[in-house]
Structure formats: C-alpha cells, structure tokens
Amino acid sequence: MSTQTTSAEKRVVVEATPEALATSVADRFLTRLRARTRNGRIAHVALTGGSMGGAVLRATLRNPRSAQIDWSLVHFWWGDERFVARDDADRNALQSREALLDHIAVPEENVHEVAASGEGLTLDEAAAAYAAELARFGTSEHPWPSFAVCFLGVGPDGHIASLFPDRTEVTVTDAAALPVRDSPKPPPERVTLTRPVLNASKRVWLVLTGADKASALGLALAGASYTNVPAAGAKGRKRTVFFVDEAAASEVSPDLIDPAY
Template sequence: MAVDGSVKTVVVESTPAALATRVADRFLTRVVARTRNGRIAHICLTGGSMGGAVLAAAAEDERIQTIDWSLVHFWWGDERFVERDDPDRNSLQSRRALLDGLSIPAENIHETAAPSDGLSLDDAAAAYAAELARFSKSGEGWPSFAVCFLGVGPDGHIASLFPDRPEVTVTDVAALPVRDSPKPPPERITLTRPVLNSSKRVWMVLTGSDKASALGLALAGASYATVPVAGAKGRRRTVFFVDEAAASEVSPDLIDRDY
C-alpha cells in the first residue's frame, strides 16, 4: 500500500542514546533492504551531535559486515566551508563515526570541496551540484536519496536553510553557497529544498527541550520560509525521531509507537 510522505510520523525514545540506537537500526534495515538485490542506495547525512551518534551506533551493529558498501553512496545535506581536518566539518565527523571503518570505494563518499582545493565558495557549491547531477536518474538533476537525515535547530533550520533567508525559497539549483550564516562558521554549502524533498524518506533527528517549539511548529504546518523544517517531507515517509524532552509539546495521538 502506498504511503503518503506528507503525513508526518513522530517516533519517541526516552533518551538521546536510546534514540540513536533506534534510528541506527532503522537506517541499517533500509540499507539492507535497498541493496539486497543489487540496487544503489544514496544516503544523505547530517552533522551535529545526533548525526554522529546515529552513525556511531550503526558502526556497532553486526549487519555492517554483511552490506555491500560498493552499492552505497554518501552525501551531506550541508557542509561547512572549512578544511577537511577542521572539527566543524560534517564529513569529518561522519568519517570518524562510521565511514572510515567501512569497506567502501572512496568515490562513493561525496564531500564538498574545501578552501584549500582552490575553489571559491560559489564554485564549490556549483561543483557539488554538478556531482549530484552525475547520479540523476529522473532528470531532476540529483539522485533520490533512499534516506535523508536532517538535524533541526531550535530556530527550525534544516541543513543550512535558515529562517527568513533567501536560500530557503530557491528551487532552480541543487546546491547553494551560504554566507554570513546565523550559526558559525559563516560560510557553508547547502542542498536546496527540492533536493531534500525528493528523498524517499526524510528522517529528522532532534533531542532536547530547546527543540520542542520547532517540532511543534513543524507539526502544526508553520510557514516553510519562517520555519524551514515545516516544509521538509519525503516522498514515502517523513519521520521525526525525537527524545522525550523534544516531544514535550507533541500530542500523544501524533506519536507512532510501532514504526
């Protein structure tokens, strides 16, 4: 039976650690299902403490050794325009948590350029868009991610799409440069809303009471321009994985206890 991706599911765990374990389990289940018959799986990762915690939990799962990682491609929803060894770099965090321990071809890990690669911020964003286009199957100009992870800020931002900024409403390119980000570091590269929302599954992982308001606004259908997370949705599934603190303003009838 077809699933309406516009229906937002909320999954709650008691603590951030328990949440990371649950999301990691769901993630590996999807990768196994996707690659079992030789299909390619494109995965979009996020940074932040929970992004790293989910990957670290996945690294502890024995199924890691059974997956053909040559069929999996990793991307990032946004990246800080800093050097590859900078602690602010999302890809560095992901590598340390999981990717560097996988038997995966180097060309399957799609990082954005760093300043020392000799590209300007604008050129680095354009290069990332071109890389995405290499894997377009539907003519959209980018792959459809099997799973797209998104962190959510207290202000409701996703990737580096911040409230009431022009990047939020751009639909004609896949990746954008971001300058003067309200959250440091100031220069970033972000995927745009059409790319994120072309994903089969959009999974937002958020913890802490400071995220409760953003979650409540997203579920209430707030304006995407003002609360970007409100406009995030997958084609098949849109899931908020949250801890009890972040779920404090969620009506019990919106919580899916079986997903």
C-alpha cells in the same frame, strides 16, 4: 517507544534518551539499506552533522548488522557542509568519517564531499561543483539522485541543512546546491542542498533531541510556513519521520500517537 503521526503523514518516533534514539535510528537505517541493496541496487544517502548525526553513525558501526551491508553499493552525500579546511573539526564530512565511513568498506569514490576551503575553489565554485557531482547521478526526473534516506538535523530555530529561517536560500527551487554566507550559526560560510533536492528523497529522517528543540518540532508538525520554520517544509516522497527523545517531544500532542507504525 511511541510513534505519532499527523494528517500530513509526518510521523514522530519517540525514544526515552538520545542514546536509545541513536540506537533505534541506526537499526532502522540498516534495515532500509539492506532492503535497498539486497538485489544489487545502489542506495544514495544524505548525512547530517551535529551531535546526533554522529551518534547515529557510531551506533550504525556498533550494530552487528552493519557487517551484512554491501557498502560498495552505498553512496554518501551531505545535506550541507561547512566551508572550512578538510581537517577542521567543524566539517561534517570529517565527523562522519570518524564515526563510520573510515571504518567500513565503502569505496572512496562513493563518498561525495563538498570541496573544502583553501584547496583552490571559492565558495560559489564549491557549490557549483557539488551540484555538478549530484547531476552525475541524476534521475529522469531531476539532475540529482533520489536519496534512499536523507538525514536532517533540526536547530532550535527550525533550520535544516543550512536552510535558515527567513533567508533566500530556503525558497530557491532552480538550483541543487547553494553557497551560504553570513550564516546565523557559525561557521559563516557553507554549502547547502536546496529543498527540491532534500524533498526528492524517498525518506526524510529528521533527528532531534533536547528540550530546546521542542518548540521547533511543535511548529513543524503544526504546519508552520517553511520560510519561517524550514523543518516544516521537509517531506520525503515515501515517508517523513521525526526521530526525537522525550525532552524534544514535550510539546507533541499525545492524541497523535499511531501505535501501528
């Protein structure tokens, strides 16, 4: 494993394969949860969908240390959600439940899902309801929780959550959750958290694999405009880490290696 950092304190952790990466991220995730909850403190976590989002959660379940976590102290959220039926395979929450949440002793009231389509709320109402749910756990600084860990996937276009390049959603700062219509990536209707919510997280962990992500990673590390490359604007208050496989790291300069991390 190698680790790299930039002057902006964005670190890149490289593992050989997606499988090794998922195992490594899961182990670090459990370390953070253990540290956060050992004295009875609540840990809020934002999950992501996609193949790696699921792979990390499955690796978390396989890890023997998962049995040491008091899951009643962990609250789960999602950085974005597809506005589809609750049992639709595209739904991030369904993927997360199948990978981890249905197999651990987490109280149902700790699992904060975006409303599904076909259950009485419009897309706009679903976004407003999610913002209201976030506000129930707000801090003195803002009307949303500060996530102990916020997982984000990164698209080949550099999008994070459902904040896509050169769209208005990525620039919004006066709302916690937004409806997304005509998404460049199907399904077309989604609910997304905004940059202020994501960046209030203590740790933002971006997990990406594959050669098709190499360009987006390179641009994000090079300080591209977040309106053009939303991943470039993701920044945790304590740590921002890009967890990548060797294929995705092909355009990362080796002189940025920080073996001490």
